[in-house]
Amino acid sequence: MSTTTLRQLRAFVLVAEQNSFTKAAETLFLTQSALSGLIKELEQNLDVKLFDRTTRKLHLSDAGMRLLPQARRVLNEMAVLNEKVSSLKSLHQGHVRLAVSQQLSASTMPKFIAKFCEIHPNIQVTLADCSVDDVVEHIENLEADLGIAPERPYSDDLRADVLFSSPFYLVLPTSHPFASKTEIDWTDLLDERLITLNGPFIKSLQNELPSHISSRIFNPDFEINFLSTALGMTRMGLGVTLCLLYAAEWVSLYGLAMRPIANPVVERKFLLYTHKNRSLSPAALAFKEFLINNAHEFLVSEPKDSQNLV
Numbered sequence: 001m002s003t004t005t006l007r008q009l010r011a012f013v014l015v016a017e018q019n020s021f022t023k024a025a026e027t028l029f030l031t032q033s034a035l036s037g038l039i040k041e042l043e044q045n046l047d048v049k050l051f052d053r054t055t056r057k058l059h060l061s062d063a064g065m066r067l068l069p070q071a072r073r074v075l076n077e078m079a080v081l082n083e084k085v086s087s088l089k090s091l092h093q094g095h096v097r098l099a100v101s102q103q104l105s106a107s108t109m110p111k112f113i114a115k116f117c118e119i120h121p122n123i124q125v126t127l128a129d130c131s132v133d134d135v136v137e138h139i140e141n142l143e144a145d146l147g148i149a150p151e152r153p154y155s156d157d158l159r160a161d162v163l164f165s166s167p168f169y170l171v172l173p174t175s176h177p178f179a180s181k182t183e184i185d186w187t188d189l190l191d192e193r194l195i196t197l198n199g200p201f202i203k204s205l206q207n208e209l210p211s212h213i214s215s216r217i218f219n220p221d222f223e224i225n226f227l228s229t230a231l232g233m234t235r236m237g238l239g240v241t242l243c244l245l246y247a248a249e250w251v252s253l254y255g256l257a258m259r260p261i262a263n264p265v266v267e268r269k270f271l272l273y274t275h276k277n278r279s280l281s282p283a284a285l286a287f288k289e290f291l292i293n294n295a296h297e298f299l300v301s302e303p304k305d306s307q308n309l310v
Contacts, residue, residue: 008042094283095124099138101149105129107250145284147273160271166244169258193239194220
């Protein structure tokens with residue numbers, strides 16, 4: 001069997017992603033016949049058919065769908081190798097790829113990245129804002145160097161270290177009677193109109209609260225997908241919602257107040273995910289160290305005046 005080349009794999013991945021030989025050929029600056037030749041060589045090397053072709057449509061075959069993730073992983077590994085060679089020359093020349101859960105990406109992480117870039121202006125930082133499950137997948141597939149997200153199941157190939165923890169807060173209009181309190185009890189929510197987020201963020205509370213409270217949390221007046229929507233609805237007086245402390249500045253931008261919820265205090269751990277079988281570049285190591293050393297200041301610092309977080 002002939003050796004499979006990176007050029008063939010790049011051609012395969014690009015045709016699969018663009019679902020078009022014409023577009024892929026233009027991207028690779030090849031003729032369609034040259035691109036078709038690369039795909040044919042790869043199919044012969046692997047002894048499988050990668051695409052099902054008709055006169056009008058192009059589809060990945062069953063084998064093609066199964067092999068595509070592996071092809072992407074090989075290309076990512078090579079990209080990492082090339083990047084590592086260049087980054088070894090100097091800490092000041094490197095690239096850090098982050099995968100961060102969407103809410104954290106939209107609230108605190110931009111300020112955190114900006115501070116790092118002030119210290120290391122020649123290090124490029126890219127951010128993939130995605131779902132929590134996708135953060136883990138990015139690290140597993142070597143598509144990111146560092147991942148930050150709440151606790152989730154992960155494979156034995158990954159390492160997860162606690163980066164910070166945050167208790168739950170109630171978000172409410174400044175005119176709400178609870179805004180005058182320094183602390184809210186979970187039982188206070190029983191008679192409130194609730195706006196909750198769909199998914200694991202709320203579902204994880206089920207085993208941590210008394211049944212009469214959790215049943216209310218899981219039967220909200222509104223159940224939505226994004227915190228920004230929940231904040232907008234809260235601002236319009238449609239109810240109150242829940243968030244974690246890292247969203248404090250975001251809450252402030254909406255002109256809302258937030259108060260800690262106690263009895264019991266329920267916290268969420270955020271983990272720093274890395275791949276066990278991959279050593280980090282000097283640039284990624286610098287960002288990791290910066291992240292650990294400053295996580296409390298940037299991500300979970302207490303409001304200076306808990307009564308005036310509006």
